[in-house]
Amino acid sequence: MTRDWTPLALVYLALAAIGLIWTWTFNILAITQMVDFVGDLVNSGPAVSSITVDLLVVAVAGAILIIVEARRIGMKRGWLYVVVSGVTAFAFAFPLFLAMRQRHLTRRARAAAE
Template sequence: MTRHWTPLAVVYLVLAIAGLIGTWTYNVIAIVERRDFIGDLVSSGPSVSSITTDLLVVAVAGSILIVVEARRLGMRFAWLYIVGAAFTAFAFTFPLFLAMRQRRLTALRADGPAVGTPTTL
């Protein structure tokens, strides 16, 4: 069996872990301080609103990419990355998806092209 953890997949996995730790550090602070998380996002001024909008658009585009790529590569349960983002953070689930995508690409290359699989991965 081939080793599927390429350096790129490891980079994506490290980013996923950093995204999880980074976002949940602030989430825990918000919970401990009993902050209104959604209210803070929309009422803390134009700078916070701008970055929130920026990240929301990226999350939507990333979610579309997850669905399209997962279908193209035959990866099952891609919707879990999107749903999981609501419980963890998109900064965790998107790089995690990219790591799993890279592993899938490596596995497909190692196994050779199958029927119906794109030959240019």
């Protein structure tokens, strides 16, 4: 139902869309230019390597959070967000999880109130 989409959930959903579109714009550029994607992440200098490690650690922590939080609140198939992040982008999967989490919590609160 549309009433389950709170303003916060919609913000998370918008961030997921931005994360998917923006990252895949650059992924497609890398593919069409036949760039060594992984090599560029670790061999393009200390600044790029620093950002890569920073984001990798955040992604691992976020993946753990997704699985633990989904189980805690009773969301089904929370692990699927982690899998999806591997083929899309964590910048898409994490805000999408947050949107769906918010929607799940809204539904649960509404059901408890009835």
